Amino acid sequence: MARVIVEVMLKPEILDPQGQAIARALPRLGFSGVSSVRQGKRFEVELDGPADAAALDEVRKMAETLLANTVIEDYAVRVEEQ
């Protein structure tokens, strides 16, 4: 059993209204010193087997077809240290 993390974020050139709303709310809530916020998704994928090269390839394919919209989003896949 291994856990693989898939992080999905909007591409840098795509506007992120959710992140902007958070960044704009911060000063009102008493937080300063933040120049920008971007919001994305994080998936914890539990594998039945080990996180070997073949399994990571499968997870990458999964991210590409199901978890991320690659027209507007980038993704990163990494193995979580147990």
Added chain:
Amino acid sequence: MARVIVEVMLKPEILDPQGQAIARALPRLGFSGVSSVRQGKRFEVELDGPADAAALDEVRKMAETLLANTVIEDYAVRVEEQ
């Protein structure tokens, strides 16, 4: 300028219907070997200054009051290596 990552995930004891829907869709889409999926949020917070202890304390407070619902969600704060 430093980038701090805030990861927000549902607590383990809270049902995650989005993650379950993904896990159920995978075999149908030809992916096997995944035992479970959990979906959460990921925030990239850009700081004006360095990510020192005081700034990280601020980000933790921000996560607690704005980014996470601590009744049902856990959060983790970490500095992203540039």
